[in-house]
Amino acid sequence: MPMTGNDATTSGLASAPAPPAESASPPPRRRGLTRRIATILFLLVAAFVLYEWVTFPDVAGLRKKNPTTTAFMEQRRARLRSERKGDALKQRWVAYDRISPNLRRAVIVSEDSSFYEHEGVDIDELKKSFETNLEKGKLARGGSTITQQLAKNLYLSPSKNPWRKVKELLITRALERELSKKRILEIYLNVVEFGERVYGAEAASRHYFNKPAAALAPQEAALLAGCLPSPRTMNPGAPNRRLRARQRIILSRMNRWGRYFEQQVLTAPPPPNAVEEVGEEEGAGEPSDETLPEETETAETDASATDATATDATAIPPTETGPVATPEEAAPKPVDEPPLEPPPPGGV
Secondary structure, three states, X not given: OOOOHHHHHHHHHHHOOOOOOOOOOOOHHHHHHHHHHHHHHHHHHHHHXXXXXXXXXXXXXXXXXXXXXXXXHHHHHHHHHHOOOOOOOXXXXXXXXXXXXXXXXXXXXXXXXXXXXXXXXXXHHHHHHHHHHHHHOOOOOOOOOHHHHHHHHHHOOOOOOHHHHHHHXXXXXXXXXXXXXXXXXXXXXXXXXXXXXXXXHHHHHHHHHOOOHXXXXXXXXXXXXXXXXXXXXXXXXXXXXXXXXXXXXXXXXXXXXXXXXXXXXXXXXXXXXXXXXXXXXOOOOOOOOOOOOOOOOOOOOOOOOOOOOOOOHHHOOOOOOOOOOOHHHHOOOOOOOOOOOOOOOOOO
């Protein structure tokens, strides 16, 4: 039977070879460039990780040695020098037992009521802070623990850089792993800022109240602890309404739960890597007895307090450093002590 035209056309199409498929892989030159870029990125990341590992602070040395300065102190000195001002700071190291129990308790109830229970990071407090800040649309509540604050003070900066926050968490875990709760609190109380150029409990106590830290009364301790969130705008020597309100809350919590917190800190088990912690004697590495310069400096305005008269910290004359009384001689009589009972979580 003869083939029709359509059959011939179909047969020709069927027998025609298919065109070669185009290759899906990139040309060799492009593949080589991709490999080089990936190698460079890998080397950069490896170099960064190696640098961070080499420069990671040796927190284990803090078991026996007191820090002579902190990153925050050095940043403050640099800022003062850039403003052509003297860079003298007030700070004097004293042992844990030479800081009034009133101040130790006040700081715990106001800054980190779960200090004993967490391992450096209070997850519940972070969740509450996130929810509060999200609801108000601004940073209205912080969630940092005492250990996190110490890590930032000792080694980092106040910047909001995400990597800085990661480093803070890594250093926090190292501090909790290497040091006891008592040692962490001792270092914190000796280096934290209590006002313009005033660092540590002993310097603050002498600067504002003309007495050693061992002799602080509950009302004075509550003022010092209350100023910690904003020490340059809440002046314990001339407290504004916001600081007075915080003082009342802290005193109430001290009376109800302060002794409980203190006992938890003193009886906390040591970390796995800890050995006996013995800090240097008082005065070791202290830049403390320098007096503030005569010039005055206006503190930053506290926008959240209606009557926040940002009083210059140098308006209160520096006190003379004399012999420090022992806790037995100088410490005030304890306040009414309630039965020991655990408090609810959360700070002031």
